[in-house]
Amino acid sequence: MGALSLSQVTKSFGKTEVIKGVDLQVAEGEFCVSSGCGKSTLLRMIAGLEDVSGGDVVLDGVRINDLAPAKREIAMVFQTYALYPHLTVRDNMGLALKQAGEPRAAIDAAIKRASNMLELDPYLDRRPAELSGGQRQRVAIGRAIVRRPKLFLFDEPLSNLDAALRVATRIEIARLHRELGATMVYVTHDQIEAMTLADKIVVLRAGKVEQVGSPMELYNNPANTFVAGFIGSPQMNFLKAGALGQRGETLGIRPEHLRITASGQIKGTVSHVEKLGGETLIYIKTDPHGLVTLRLFGEHDFAYDAALSLDIDPPRAFHFDKDGQRLR
Numbered sequence: 001m002g003a004l005s006l007s008q009v010t011k012s013f014g015k016t017e018v019i020k021g022v023d024l025q026v027a028e029g030e031f032c033v034s035s036g037c038g039k040s041t042l043l044r045m046i047a048g049l050e051d052v053s054g055g056d057v058v059l060d061g062v063r064i065n066d067l068a069p070a071k072r073e074i075a076m077v078f079q080t081y082a083l084y085p086h087l088t089v090r091d092n093m094g095l096a097l098k099q100a101g102e103p104r105a106a107i108d109a110a111i112k113r114a115s116n117m118l119e120l121d122p123y124l125d126r127r128p129a130e131l132s133g134g135q136r137q138r139v140a141i142g143r144a145i146v147r148r149p150k151l152f153l154f155d156e157p158l159s160n161l162d163a164a165l166r167v168a169t170r171i172e173i174a175r176l177h178r179e180l181g182a183t184m185v186y187v188t189h190d191q192i193e194a195m196t197l198a199d200k201i202v203v204l205r206a207g208k209v210e211q212v213g214s215p216m217e218l219y220n221n222p223a224n225t226f227v228a229g230f231i232g233s234p235q236m237n238f239l240k241a242g243a244l245g246q247r248g249e250t251l252g253i254r255p256e257h258l259r260i261t262a263s264g265q266i267k268g269t270v271s272h273v274e275k276l277g278g279e280t281l282i283y284i285k286t287d288p289h290g291l292v293t294l295r296l297f298g299e300h301d302f303a304y305d306a307a308l309s310l311d312i313d314p315p316r317a318f319h320f321d322k323d324g325q326r327l328r
Helices: 039-047 089-099 104-118 133-145 163-180 191-197 215-220 225-230
Strands: 004-013 016-026 031-036 054-059 074-077 151-155 183-187 200-205 208-213 237-240 250-253 258-260 266-275 279-286 290-297 307-312 318-320
Touching (some): 039 074, 039 183, 074 133, 089 133, 163 191, 200 215, 208 225, 225 318, 237 290, 258 290, 266 290, 279 307
């Protein structure tokens, strides 16, 4: 169980509308990632932490707009962990079940199951101050697991972790999703997280849905320049189509779909080189397109201010009109 439906959901603070008629379907067991402006407000509305100004939030066929957060069968994992500092890991994880009046044996069994999944057994009798950031986040996830909710909500849960821990915890969350088969809605500003975790990505701009699709659908078939520039790292290059004899106002090409040629249409000089080991990013000053990014796999050397000319891979180019909408 855990199918979520949002129908024309809106949120206003006074006269300012921040969520503007969002429609979204999240299937049972799906991992949905929301990114862009308005994502955290939308998540809090699903959780019941913000009132819904208009529309319907439906979980498993039941409209939950007016239900208190504790009655929604939803568990939320916050960016800031939100652990009780005076309680042990064991007591933090089992607190919601204890407050619900669950038998001690059932609470212990639920904690043991979650602890095994998250490899927290050695830390059950410690307090949060005795844990690393990654361990605290695992406790927060474990606290959600023991409740066996219909829906898991994650509010930028990896933002406070260092780079290595972000990768490890991201893998952990993906594994948990596979093992639990649970419905999850996850908000993040990190496009690597979105691309690697999601079954479905919802891209928001100013509280409106720009596009919904699988990570590779959005990467390979963006609806407009906003989605095209939002998904993918490094960002897509946007070039002046007329200067290249191409249709539309703007031509989009990803950095890996440019190639160095002796007489390419795009001419410029090397501004900066980033050697990342497995790949090299070259930033090229061009006229009239501005700074263009070229991505080469492997190790490459380029001198500062060296002249380069580039060509696009035509089948991989995207054409956009003056309003930024995709020309098909």
